[in-house]
Amino acid sequence: QVQLVESGGGLVQAGGSLRLSCAASGRTFSRYAMAWFRQAPGKQREFVAVIARSGLSTYYLDSVKGRFTISRDNAKNTVYLQMNSLKPEDTAVYYCGAGASAVNRDPALYNYWGQGTQVTVSS
Secondary structure, eight states, X not given: OOOEEEEOOXXXXXXXXXXXXXXXXXXXXGGSOXXXXXXXXXXXXXXXXXXXXXXXXXXEOGGGTTTEEEEEETTTTEEEXXXXXXXXXXXXXXXXXXXXXXXXXXXXXXXXXXXOEEEEEEO
């Protein structure tokens, strides 16, 4: 069992930055690829970024490449999402997910989710 708690969301102007954190409980954190997804009102949950168990491989949604960076600290059981040059279209609830052993963009393969943190980007 893994419990995830996100933090770091908020209201920011376009062009600004936020850093999201996702703290995981349990001793199995390093066994899982960790991912960030987002969901805007009326839309399906969308893949944003994923990082391998080792931290050596990362993949991103095309629209966030060059602006967002995912990282992890296995000693702290925490995954991060640094978001720079934010745009109004980045507005959504951001969720971290765990449970897949390999990197994957499909939310159905993630068994554990946090409660989400709201990110709002004003124009």
